[in-house]
Amino acid sequence: MNYKGILLDLDNTLYNYDVAHEEALTDTLTLFSKETGLTFSDAKRIFSLAKKSNHIKLHGTASSHSRILYFQRMLEEVGAFDFSLTLKLESNYWQLFYSLIKPEPFALEFLKEIDLPKCIITDFTAMAQYNKIIKLDMDQWITHLVTSEEAGVEKPHPFIFTLGLQKLGLKASEVIMIGDSYEKDCLGASACGIDSILYKGNSDLEDLSKGIHPFNSFFDIIHWLE
C-alpha cells in the first residue's frame, strides 16, 4: 500500500479500554458506596444517571467523557458533594485504569514496523490520553496527537480529521484511518475522502467501495500495509 501516514483511534483500538474501564469503574463505585453508605446497585444507578446527564449537556465535546464531572454529579445527586471525595474517586478510577491497560495484540509491533508518521485522533480529554499513551509505552512511535478537547468537536466531525491531516502535512488520499468504531472512525474518515480500517468490526461489500477495510488483528494489518 502506498500510504504516507496513518491516523489512529486510541480507545479500544490500540488497547483494551472496555476491560480496564469496567474494572476501574466497579472498584470506584464500591468506594463511592462505602463513602456514602449507599448500596452498590444504587451507586451503579446514580452513575448511569450522572453519565447520561453529562452526555446530554456536553454532547459532542471531550468533557462529556470527564470522569471527575461524573463523580461530582453523583455526589451532588445524593447531597454528599465534597471536594476531597470527588478527587479521591477520580484518582481511584484512573490509578486502577492505568494499571490495567494493555496494548492490543501486535499493536506495538504495528507501531514499530510500519515506518510512517502516525497521528492519534481520539475523543477524550487530553491529559488522560497522554497518560494512556505513555503507560502503554507507545509515545516514542506516535508522532502527533489530536484530542477532541483540542479540536472542540468529536469524531465523526470532519474538523478533527482535518486537524490530523494538517499535523501530518498530508492529503486525505495519502493516509488511512484505523479505528474500532464504524460510525466515528470509518464513516468519519470516508466523509473526508480518507480510506479506513475497521478494527474488529463488521462491515459488508458496500463498505469496501467506500474504502473501508475490515481487519481483526494488527498482525494482518501489518502485512496488508507492508
Ligand SMILES: [Mg+2]
Ligand atoms: Mg475507539
